Each structure stands twice: as structure tokens, then as C-alpha cells.
Amino acid sequence: MSPLLKNRSALAGLGILAVFAVLALLGPWIVGDPLAFVARPHEPPSTEHWLGTTGQGQDVLAQLVVGTRITLAVAFVTGVLVTMFGALIGTAAAYFGGRIENALSLLTNVFLIMPGLPLAVVIAVYMPAGPVTITIVLVITGWAWNARLLRAQALSLRERDFVMAAIVGGESHLRVIVCEILPNMTSLLVSCFISATIYALGAQVGLEFLGLGDISMVTWGTMLYWASNDAALLTGSWWMFVPTGLCVALVGFALVLINFAVDELSNPRLRAERAWRGRLRREGVRVTASTPVLRKR
Amino acid sequence: MSYVLRRLGFYVVAAWVAVTMNFLLPRMMPGDPATAMMARFEGQVSPEALEALRETFALTDDPLWIQYIQYVRNTFAGDLGISVAFFPAPVTDVIGTGLMWTCVLAGSALVISFTLGTILGVISAWRRDSPWWGRMLPPALALLGAFPYFWLAMLALWLFGFTLGWFPLRHAYGDAYDPGWNLPFLVSATKHAILPAATIVLATLGNWLLRMRNNMISVLGEDYIALARAKGLADHRILIHYAARNAVLPSVTGFGMALGFVVSGSLLTEIIFAYPGQGYLLIQAVRTQDFALMQGLFLAITFAVLAANWIVDVLYMWLDPRTRSSRS
Numbered sequence: 121m122s123p124l125l126k127n128r129s130a131l132a133g134l135g136i137l138a139v140f141a142v143l144a145l146l147g148p149w150i151v152g153d154p155l156a157f158v159a160r161p162h163e164p165p166s167t168e169h170w171l172g173t174t175g176q177g178q179d180v181l182a183q184l185v186v187g188t189r190i191t192l193a194v195a196f197v198t199g200v201l202v203t204m205f206g207a208l209i210g211t212a213a214a215y216f217g218g219r220i221e222n223a224l225s226l227l228t229n230v231f232l233i234m235p236g237l238p239l240a241v242v243i244a245v246y247m248p249a250g251p252v253t254i255t256i257v258l259v260i261t262g263w264a265w266n267a268r269l270l271r272a273q274a275l276s277l278r279e280r281d282f283v284m285a286a287i288v289g290g291e292s293h294l295r296v297i298v299c300e301i302l303p304n305m306t307s308l309l310v311s312c313f314i315s316a317t318i319y320a321l322g323a324q325v326g327l328e329f330l331g332l333g334d335i336s337m338v339t340w341g342t343m344l345y346w347a348s349n350d351a352a353l354l355t356g357s358w359w360m361f362v363p364t365g366l367c368v369a370l371v372g373f374a375l376v377l378i379n380f381a382v383d384e385l386s387n388p389r390l391r392a393e394r395a396w397r398g399r400l401r402r403e404g405v406r407v408t409a410s411t412p413v414l415r416k417r
Numbered sequence: 418m419s420y421v422l423r424r425l426g427f428y429v430v431a432a433w434v435a436v437t438m439n440f441l442l443p444r445m446m447p448g449d450p451a452t453a454m455m456a457r458f459e460g461q462v463s464p465e466a467l468e469a470l471r472e473t474f475a476l477t478d479d480p481l482w483i484q485y486i487q488y489v490r491n492t493f494a495g496d497l498g499i500s501v502a503f504f505p506a507p508v509t510d511v512i513g514t515g516l517m518w519t520c521v522l523a524g525s526a527l528v529i530s531f532t533l534g535t536i537l538g539v540i541s542a543w544r545r546d547s548p549w550w551g552r553m554l555p556p557a558l559a560l561l562g563a564f565p566y567f568w569l570a571m572l573a574l575w576l577f578g579f580t581l582g583w584f585p586l587r588h589a590y591g592d593a594y595d596p597g598w599n600l601p602f603l604v605s606a607t608k609h610a611i612l613p614a615a616t617i618v619l620a621t622l623g624n625w626l627l628r629m630r631n632n633m634i635s636v637l638g639e640d641y642i643a644l645a646r647a648k649g650l651a652d653h654r655i656l657i658h659y660a661a662r663n664a665v666l667p668s669v670t671g672f673g674m675a676l677g678f679v680v681s682g683s684l685l686t687e688i689i690f691a692y693p694g695q696g697y698l699l700i701q702a703v704r705t706q707d708f709a710l711m712q713g714l715f716l717a718i719t720f721a722v723l724a725a726n727w728i729v730d731v732l733y734m735w736l737d738p739r740t741r742s743s744r745s
Contacts, residue, residue, distance in 0.1 A: 237681030365568035372563030
């Protein structure tokens, strides 16, 4: 964690996330009732309502703040579940090999290739609308990518001596996978979790925008749904959708920044190159295609 | 050729899974699916809709396997049932009207974004020390990629459509034109496609750039690049023939997989622009709870993505000589 805090992009990402986390936790106490009728519909931003009002005369800022909680909760819970599910299938495929691997890989590839949104719609429409349904649907449509990535990593770990030793030592399959293989790919798991959360955030907002969420709840997705339903574009009420999208993008961007940093820290090639370039810059040497020789001071 | 045939076999399996899921999903509801749906929508589904649904999905009292055979037979005969939203048109006809528009829009946006992103990725990896190419461009595009596609579309439509009036607001071509191979129609169709296509390109560009950039950086560290340099080859030759050609391979594999994702995003973009493709049909289906149309769309889009993937495989074989020799 401490090298992560020294990295500038990681620090920026964590900072943005912290702000939104505070909003998610304390939001409902900071602002008023997001569904209350407070002013005339489609009011532009003013000193009284900083982000204007919706087509139903509700305060946009209040909705944005209150909506943070469910939106982020669904994104992070989905991220965790997708990573867990992907890790389990991926490592199981790599660990057992043979027919089990073939079957699991086939399943993974089939789910990878199927277009997510139409599949999500077909599943979601048969279930009661709400955040739980959205989470389940996103896990079903999103696990395969991680399973594939983690399988490749687990395949190489599978042949290591310490895994062999654990198997020979008579450890159970589950214990070898959970206690020997998974802890050795922590950095990959972290980066998978971050990508899965980014995916979950975007896909969740997309599904809710389509009207597949619980439209009586306040989330960023349903806000966009109502913005489009209340003709935000036709009336030129940009304040109904611009801040919401910016928040989605900010959270996504913060996660991307952290992912960059994790990538850099866990990829020895990038890390070595960064160190080398830093050294060259300190010595005042211009970086070119040829390798300069430096005298040790 | 065996590589392409093996991939074809995989797509057949994937198509079968899609068809089977389509069959099983309505049946996984507790109790009788039709009644359950009736209960869920509290009578909002009309009797015709229920009847159409039962007929399409072979929801009869026969044993499950007979229903399944009946269903698969219907599907392959092109009978996906009657659409409720566009009653009484068959689902196949409804989907047929929109398929071309989606293929053109998503296809051209995808090709432009992939090509542009890959080229920018090569440049950004090659000049990764320059402040603009190396340090500004990748995070800037990553930020753009973090916006939901459809939100970018809303913004673009509001800014360039409503406020500035540069582009038409909705639909795929002007009402005054006859669809066909005539110049005025094509011009009108292009004008309508620019804004939606541009938002898709903008949203996906960063992904291709970063992928290519990472591949390039790792390929540029390989020994054979050092050897090529030592031989004194020109920079552009190393860049294109030695580095880029090898670095593009994982991107091409990723292309097939990203296809489903991009198509999903472009469906939402279509909805914003009221572009008469599959996305527009999808939202009609969701709004009117047209299950038959939804399931038909899922099948049609999946099949289109599978076909596109197969084309990518053939391309890949051409790019990577190793796949051409049949491996054991």
C-alpha cells in the first residue's frame, strides 16, 4: 500500500474516490430529500439550487449526492463478485486441467463473446427490478473476462514447486487454490477488481438508463433515465445529465488512475524503465534510442 | 485452414448456447412463466402478447425436451414469434429492418476507432518521452473512455445538434430521400451517422491506444528490436515491420472480444440519436415488455457478433503466419 501512496496517479485516484466515498456515506444527511418537490421543473442552476431542478421539480444536486451510495455500492459489490467468480473458475480450470479445463475454458469463451447488453436485458427483464437484480445480471455478463486473465496466470503458478509440494503434501484442492495459488496473484486480482468495478459502473448506469433498474430509486443511472424521459435534451436542460455523467466519469477515471499505478508497480519492466529514465533525467542526459553509459558518482 | 475451421466449431457451440439460454431463461422463472409474467406486470401484458409468447417459446404442456426441439426448429426456420411492440409484424421482419443500420454504424465506428487508436498507440509508445504523445494523450483518452457512451452521445447531441445545429437530431436519413444507391440519400445518411459514430469512436479510442501502447512497449524491449537497431535499420522500418506488426496481434485478438462490448455501447448510442437500428428496437421492446422481440434481438445481435468474430479470425490468420501452419 505504501508504494501506492507515493505514486502520483494513484494518489489522485484514491483522493477522488475518497471524496465520493464520503458522499456515499454521509450524503443523505448533507442534502435534503431528493424526491421532494422543491421548485418549478426545469429550473437552471441558481444560488438556491446549485445544479437546477429536474423535470419533476426535484433538486438535481440532492439526487446526485444521494444517488452516490447505491451506485457505488452496486459497482463495488459487482466488482468483488465478478473477481471472485472469475478467480474461482479461472484457477479451477488451470488447476484441474484436462477435461475440466476444456469445459470451463469453453464456457468462459462463450460468455466472453456474447454481447453483454442484450444478454443483460434478456435476463433482467424476467427478474424484479432493483439493485440486486442489476448486480446479479452484471456478474453473469461480466465474469468471463477475469476468468480468462486469471486462468493464464494460474496456469504458470500451477507448475511451481510450492504448488506441487502442497498437492503432494495432501492438501485439499480447495486449500491449494485458495491458500497457495490465489495469494500469489494478488496484484493481478487487484487490477482485475478495478477493471471489473469500472465495467460494473458503466454497465449499471447503462442498464438503468434503459429503464431496467428500479426507477423509483435515486441512482445515477435512474437520474439519466429520468433526464431522457423528461426531455432534458429537447428543453435544453443540460444540468439534468451533464453533472451525472461527469460523476460517473470521475469515479471511472479515478479507478483507471489507480489501475495504471498498480500496473506500473507490479510490472517489473515498466518499473525498471521508469527508474532508468528518472536517473537519466537527473543526470541531464537526453533519452534517445541508444543506451548511454553513466559513470557512477 | 484447420485453425479457421476449429474457430468455426467454437462459434457453432456459442450460437447453440445462446439459443439454449433463450429457451431456458423464460422457463427458469418459478412456476409457469406466462403466469409469472402476468403477475409481475399486473395485467399490463395484453392477452395477445401472452399468446404470442407461449407460441414462440413453445410453452406447452409437453415434456421439456419436446418443447426444446420445437423451439429450436422454430428458431432455425426463422420463426421468432410475433412482436407486440410492432404488432402484428413477425419479430424476424422487425429485426431485419434495423440490422443493416446497426452493422453500418457500429461496424464503421469500430474500424475507424481500431485503426486510429492502434496508430496513435504506436506513436505514443515510440515517443513516450514527449510531453504530449507520451504523457498527456493516454490519460486524456482514458478519461474520455471513462464516460458512459450514451452520455457522450447525449452531450454531443445537445451541443452539436440542438445548440449549434450542425448535425441532424434524429433518425438515419432525411424524410425527403428514397433509401437506395443515390447520392442525395447517401449524403443525408452520412450526415446523420457522423455524430453517433464520432461518439462511439471517441469513447473507445483510448482503449485501443492503451492496449497497443502497452504491447509496443513490451515488444520494443525484445532482443530482436535491439538487433534490428544494431544492424542499423531505419527507425520507421523497425517501427512498422519489426515492432508494430508483432504488437498488433494481441489487439486483433482483443478486437473480437471487444466487439460484443462495443456493440452494446453502440446500442445505447442509437437510442439517444433515435437511430433506427437494433438499439432503438431494444428500447421499444423494453418499454412495451415485448419479450419475443427482446429475445430475438439477443439472438440476432449475438449471431452478428459471432460472424464478425469469424471474419477477424480469418484476418488474424493472414497477419500471424504461425496460425497458418496446422499445429497439433
